[in-house]
Amino acid sequence: MPDLPALLARRAHLPAGGTTVYRAAHTTETGGLFALDLAGDAAVLSLYADLSAGEEARLAAACGALPGVAGVYLKRRPVEARHAANVAREQLSPPGPVWGDARPEVTALEAGVPFLIRPGGDLSIGLFSDARPLRAWVRAHVPEGGRVLNTFAYTCGFGLSAALGGAGTVKNVDLSRKVLAWGQENYALSGLPAPDSDFLYGDVFEWLGRLRKRGDRFDLVVLDPPSFARGKAGVWRVERDYARLAALAAVVTAPGGRVLAVTNHAGLSGAAFERMVAAGLAEAGRRGQLLTRLGAGEDYPGAVHLKAGVWALD
Template identity: 85%
Template sequence: MTHPLPDLAALLARRAHLPARGTTVFRAAHTTETGGLFALDLAGDAAVLSLYTDLTAEEEARLAGACGALPGVAGAYLKRRPVEARHAANVAREWLSPPGPVWGEARPEVTALENGVPFLLRPGADLSTGLFTDARPVRAWVRDRTPPGGRVLNTFAYTCGFGLNAALAGAGTVKNVDLSRKVLAWGQENYALSGLPAPGTDFLYGDVFEWLGRLARRGDVFDLVILDPPSFARGKAGVWRAERDYARLAALAAGVTAPGGQLLALTNHAGVTGAAFEQLVTAGLGEAGRRGRISARLGAGEDYPGATHLKAQVWTLG
């Protein structure tokens, strides 16, 4: 590694207030602090090292050892994230995300806290370990602003972090929608960690676009609708690109948002500016014959210094 390693212990010390406040899963070193070479996430006593450049085996081992030397780390896992990772994930999964630790002890499952809420994480499971920590401020907003007794629809739910926070806030109904049965079951495990009931009827398997149409035809409306799609995805209906298709998604979501309700729209596409994102959502609302105003704008947490990729806009619909 030709570049000198940053002082990981010093970067971790800057985040010392997070565990003290009940958050033990967070980013310990962001790419803006490592020259774009890597990022480091901590999940309890497991370290997850994400590489954004090609390193030799010796360089990888040296970096993993530096992560393992941090206080409280029992094992370190590696994620290789070349630009083409999203295309290679199905053919080179074990190379991109080795299932075992590259340093120290195995931690196949870890329970870590975010603002006091426990989440089940799997450091070696895949490129995504169970929680996207950059969205912590957005999940906190959901916990703070979900109307008691209200109806919440959480789409592209993944392991249901948004839905869980809405349920903890006292929502009357929370529906989580995702195209993966595996992550919905994982979400049910997260509910169980907080002692919440997780009936199968609240975890809807299938295509989000199809579900939005189905719910609209049934006349279902929600006080809060959460949209957290990937930037890019391939599916039966073709290729989804946030910069091209988000307006259509927003239009469908508007069809199930109650008058006076809120639409929480997120994108993690670094190439879509906040202004362009606002235009996409505005176009979608217009297509649905709805009007809205932005009542809040949110971004990545403080452990992502300089990050601009995550945009979250809260729209109140008329």
């Protein structure tokens, strides 16, 4: 068993600096067995190996013994979890805590910004904490008064960061009305207006085509798609389809604008990912320069799954 209190102590600077949603133990620190995330006083234990009921209970109790933890939620993450999530949701993500008190909703902070977290709602709890450095980049670099398009928005963390950074217009696009409404709740926590017109429900590819036809152009386009998804247009796979997505994004990026391209596909190398983005930009007839590479925060030591780059377009 890893020394959980020692791992938590290494992250003490995060809550001290106003971040209360973060990874307390990464898989590289637990032999690949589990990961532990904290969100306020809720702990989320993600298992990457099959354990007995007794082993699960003992591990949950050890997490619950950490200072400030009121309840522990369990996520079982077998390799096939992304495919099974819709048919075995309660098995993979039990809605109630496996230790301690229920925390159906928690308001946790990232660099002082509040986010609504639902520890028992799904395999995803409302914020991907590994992308914290990416959201910080958006907030620090969004053009004052600029236009931002946040695709695959989920609960709109990138969009909120852009709005807090001074963007004039932010459009969040997602195929789920539920997560867009969740995003509007996040905006409200920061006292920002969240008109329905800024939360676009529907397929991202269709919206990119629609925005192109309308002549809409954006100073920053955020691309953060899932690694794998099924939709009415077929199966999406990052390793096969990202260049096409980058091309569509380039068409709606204003001259001198930027594209933040992100993937969380662990099996895709950074070099291969960058080649796909470059190919997509070229397909759209745009020249792009890679300005900076970004990755997961320091609470994800040794992480290789998250890769991101900021591209400046001509």
